[in-house]
Amino acid sequence: MNNGFTTVIGFTMRNKFRSKSFIITTVILAILVVVGGNLPYLINKLGGSGDKVTNVGYVQNAQGSVIDGLKAYYGKLPEANIKLMANSSEEKLKESLEAGEIKGYLIFEEDAVMGFPKVTFNSESAFSGGTSSSLKVALQQVKTDLVVKDAGLTDEQKLQLFSPISFDTAQVSFTNDAGKTEQEQGIAIGLTYVMLILLFMSVMISGQLIATEITAEKSSRVMEIIVTSVSPLKQMWGKIIGTFVVSVVQLVVLVGALVVNLQLPHNKDALAGFGINLSGIEPQLIVYAVFFYLAGFFLYATLFAAVGSIVSRTEDLGQAVMPITMLTLAGFYIAMYGLNDPNAAFIQVCQYIPFFAPFILFLRIGLVEPAWWEIAVSIGILIATILAIGWLSAKIYRAGVLMYGKRPSMKELFKAMKAYKV
Known part of the structure; x- marks a missing residue:
């Protein structure tokens, strides 16, 4: 009685294992899995958080205090990922951008109401990813430094003000001691x-x-x-x-x-x-x-x-x-x-x-x-x-x-x- 059942199982398995489509599909999927398994290493290497510096240009003598603040900000980082490069005019910056010497350049526009210039990052793509995000964080820090500079705060108070908070997440478990x-x-x-x-x-x-x-x-x-x-x-x-x-x-x-x-x-x-x-x-x-x-x-x-x-x-x-x-x-x-x-x-x-x-x-x-x-x-x-x-x-x-x-x-x-x- 069971002979027919096992025969069908064996026949089905042999057909599938001998099928070229099965072998090719398995090999292709295995290659994709190997590539996927090495993604952490590739991301770590190619993503290059600290070993690749992005050049960003600006017009010389424009917003000196802001530029100085940006240089100071990136100078304090253990692995600065942005380097600021001055040029004589916006036309020269465009030429440098086209030549691939810089990834983008900053243009400043006075804003009397806010007391801090409006900043535009110009690049070949509107989606500049990490570069624009890094610049935005740096400019926010520069603005804060300029605002509190004359407030008479001590170094200790400034450290407390600018230090990031400690924030973690954890799951609550209702059956175990710890989630x-x-x-x-x-x-x-x-x-x-x-x-x-x-x-x-x-x-x-x-x-x-x-x-x-x-x-x-x-x-x-x-x-x-x-x-x-x-x-x-x-x-x-x-x-x-x-x-x-x-x-x-x-x-x-x-x-x-x-x-x-x-x-x-x-x-x-x-x-x-x-x-x-x-x-x-x-x-x-x-x-x-x-x-x-x-x-x-x-x-x-x-x-x-x-x-x-x-x-x-x-x-x-x-x-x-x-x-x-x-x-x-x-x-x-x-x-x-x-x-x-x-x-x-x-x-x-x-x-x-x-x-x-x-x-x-x-x-x-x-x-x-x-x-x-x-x-x-x-x-x-x-x-x-x-x-x-x-x-x-x-x-x-x-x-x-x-x-x-x-x-x-x-x-x-x-x-x-x-x-x-x-």
Whole structure:
């Protein structure tokens, strides 16, 4: 009895592993993962916070006190990222900008009301990023210095006035003595984001593979031969399990490549510079990630298998699976929205919708601390839905693989299920 089931699993796995598209896709994704794994190092090197100085020009003898204040401000920094360069006129500054000698230049306009000139930073792009932000902070500091210069403040008072406040964030835990620190929350957000993307990609890719293979077998009439040797139920679950094993192998390769790259010395140092320590990942979060990955995969895989069984032509498959694709996309994008506000009422409602729960509930577990009963109710609904969908999909599959021609309506499908006593 089990021989047919294991045969389908083995056949599905061999087909996928030998497929050129599978091999090429895995290699491309692995390369992207390796590049992504080295991003902390590349950002640290190419982002160059302190080893690259930006030249900024200004007209000589313009606003001497402001320019002196800017030079003093950047001179006090341990790693100044802006160097001020004087020129005789705005026309000369434009020439220097065009020649690439400066990134931009400052123009001052008197403002008698404010007592501080209006400043315009001219560059080749209106979006100057860090340069304009740095100049804005520096000019604000210069303005403050000029205003309090004659106020008679002592050096100690000036130090207290200009010293930044100490401000940290921490999560309140209602079940443990201490909640997550800001660093732990950052790690949890990163893991949650990666998990959501992996689940979304796995569901979309593997689900499409299952549906496409079933439809292709029907359209080529191979299905008529297969059903004489293996029961439809064994076929469906054999294809789902076989595709699942292939997906897990692919996932292990990709995650393994990512973890190995992140553990390389240059990446570990870069991550440490960003305040990220991978050893801070909670084991409980890993367990939830595995569970929701399995739940999401089997929930959607059975749906894709059922839809694939009622389509006789591969040309019609895209339209047939569109509702399932939209459900997957909705769950993913709702989760992306929830990254900003995981306690929003809309997000809390969506965690009980089984088609969204693998995305949303894992998101909330990773970022906040939902009550135990919320987790229990959501997981209970999810498991019950997987069993119900699996049972219904099996019935649809057993009837659908024997129906050819145009895609049957729900009424025709139920009649067939009744006729075939499935």
